[in-house]
Amino acid sequence: MAAASLMTPPLPNPPAMVTPHPAPMTSNPQRERDVRSTPTSSLRALFLRAVDPSRPASWSAAVADLLSSGDAIAALATFAAAVRANPAALLPALPPALRAAAAATSLAAGRQLHLLALRSGLFPSDPYSASALLHMYHHCSHPVDARRAFDEIPDPNPVIITAMASGYMRNNLFHHSLGLFRDMIASDSASVIDEAAALVAFSASARVTDRGVTASLHALIVKIGLERNAGVVNTMLDSYAKGGSRDLGAARKVFDTMERDVVSWNSMIALYAQNGLSAEALGLYSKMMNVGGGIKCNAVALSAVLLACAHAGAIQMGKRIHNQVVRMGLEENVYVGTSVVDMYSKCGRVEMACKAFQKIKEKNILSWSAMITGYGMHGHGQEALEVFADMKRSGLRPNYITFISVLAACSHAGLLNEGRHWYSAMKREFGIEPGVEHYGCMVDLLGRAGCLDEAYGLIKDMKVKPDAAIWGALLSACRIHKNVELAEISVKRLFELDTTNSGYYVLLSNIYAEAGMWKDVERIRLLVKTRGIEKPPGYSKVELKGYTHLFYVGDKSHPQHKEIYSYLEKLLERMQEAGYVPNTGSVLHDLDEEEKESALRIHSEKLAVAFALMNSVPGSVIHIIKNLRVCSDCHTAMKFITKITEREIIIRDLQRFHHFKDGLCSCGDYW
């Protein structure tokens, strides 16, 4: 109908909102000839040769084909040619044209198409154009415009609602997305839910903290018989484990009763891995490989299981998985490759991480970040900064995450000036506002370097609320530099944030003790006692021949404990001959010196090291995981052990890495 009149006069610009952009559909005969003859896209020429201008379907097919071949601009140009050549082509070609505008994130083109849809009467009555239009606005990050258009659609069908809901998800408006399904959940009527809608609804419920949403949706899909649809149930599985329920058990229950496909296995493994249940993740992985019912492992499974290895420090399993990666030819894959890098770094093998990093074909921002973090964790600050420089040279723009890696590397290596430089460059040059993570690194870096006032000033200037890690960093800096006043302030704040961790009080009482403030030491000890706050028991883990051995302080439950203790005795003698003096400063102050020394020598990391030295292959790296920070005496002890035995020892606590080979360790004095 009205489409014919649109052909001749150039489209008036939509009011105000249009941004300058190579508008693809100006009706200029010259341009039209260009579209059909220029060799800018040989593909385009190919498609256009096949177009029968008299058949509308022929045009829309050409637009859609160009789009799916990846040339959105050519698709838009062809759409413009279509409308001029045959006005009847508008109806079928408009939706793919809108998708092309979305793919090119060209809001200007999208708005012109919107106008065209309005003038031709296709909007809001044609549901095909309507859903594509919403899709376009969301893709161009204009959810408000999408909403405006959505509100004009009289009776939106499931496809339109799904387009709207998934668009909200894309723009991180999770509650808005869920809101579109809410009435339906409330009335228990599944009128609008089909497979695609259910997928979006569950993925929305995985991102909000509202309780019970997943279960209600679950009831709904059972009612309409979607509970045997693997895709839908997989998303449901995910939302049980995340979202408001956060219940891995519930997810596992779904997993056990459903008809599982690869994605189900991968999701469950990934969920375990992400929640730190490494043993469960690894167990489920081997179950999949053995009794998975013909399920083959793929890139996603390997990524997930590598994360579990990284978390558990399971280097041997990690190597096996890496071999599998190589066998499957997935070394060049960004996802898998980045996971391998992360696994090797967290398991203490930076050189292996670096080799794996070089194998990745198209490194993305997270691959680079993983490598920077890897060097940083090991105290190799200069290497980390070199990788960062390489990343910038490769043309990638550092983001929020990149700067966490960079600043963490500076803080761990004690690169004060570099840290200061990149912290300010981050804001000034890259326009990134620092978040808690960046502040955490800076407070740690400044604090260790003794710039306590600067660190405190930084906290006071923060635009976001400081978390326990930040005050904790300041507190341990106070221990190093003996600042009672700031320590008290930090503990006060920590107490408001985390009342259950007595570690902070132990640290404060040690600070008092070192300042000779015995009354305060007593006061804190009483406080800890009366409040019933307990320090979680410290333990150290060591992996040997695929088995993990766990040690607590003074542990005598290990079958080899007698040998371990006598080996440790001999080791300590040799260490003392080499100049090791037990650092009793980190032990509670009401013990006498002798008691302090015997308390120190049975620390879990020492037991673990002795056990590993007795049993491992000469020359291999000893890798220990500790659930808490390492005390200053164990820190020193490891250096001496390295010196006498020439063995590389790596201790990783839950967050951090301490690398003793070259005596480099920037860990503070903890407890």
Next chain:
DNA sequence: ATAGGGTTAG
């Protein structure tokens, strides 16, 4: 003739 769709990486 044309529309909407998650699980992996710091």
